[in-house]
Amino acid sequence: MRKPAAAKPVKKTKARPAEPAMDVAVGRRIRDLRRVRQFSLETVAERTALSIGFLSQIERGLSSPSLRVLATLADVLGVGIAALFGASPSRDGASDQVVTRELQRPELKLWRTGVSKQLLSPASAENRLNLFLVHLEPGGSTGDELYTHDGEEAGLVLEGEMMLTVDTETWSLKRGDSFRFASRRPHRFSNPAQHAKAVVLWVNSVTGAG
Secondary structure (H helix, E strand, O other), X not given: OOOOOOOOOOOOOXXXXXXXXXXXXXXXXXXXXXXXXXXXXXHHHHHHOOOHHHHHHHHOOOOOOOHHHHHHHHHHOOOOHHHHOOOXXXXXXXXXXXXXXXXXXXXXXXXXXXXXXXXXXXXXXXXXXXXXXXXXXXXXXXXXXXXXXXXXEEEEEEEOEEEEEEOOEEEEEEOOOEEEEEOOOOEEEEOOOOOOOEEEEEEEEOOOOO
């Protein structure tokens, strides 16, 4: 008498991570900003040196762009990176909001790189000064490549440690250390810790249209 065949173990399918929803939201904001400015994909591709296919994937939420790519796109669209937060931009981008409550903070989570930015100032495509709370997961980084964009930035390390490179010099910044530099200077930053998160209060100003 044959023994009944053993049942094959059912493979558990991993649930799709929630983070790609953030990619979709960011892609829509980039597309809306591009359309408000009446830029074609070809125009943005030419000005950013990114391929049309890659830009299309970003706008459709199929690619998770790095902070360097987002800064480049915001630069070309003539806005600060804060314009990628919150609701889609209006035609005039105007906002008279003064206060942002803690539970209302929009967040841009770059989940592939371990970097997230909470916008502390009211969201508007036309704002030239924006305040962020930047969280760097252990090993989180903007990438090995230095990048530039319009404006000026400054910050204060609130928790942990951050490695900051500007031009050819690198600094290790710890709690209480602060910095300031022109954003047109090539730069990058990272969290070198393996088990501790870094939190940085970060200010970005935009001087003009890209």
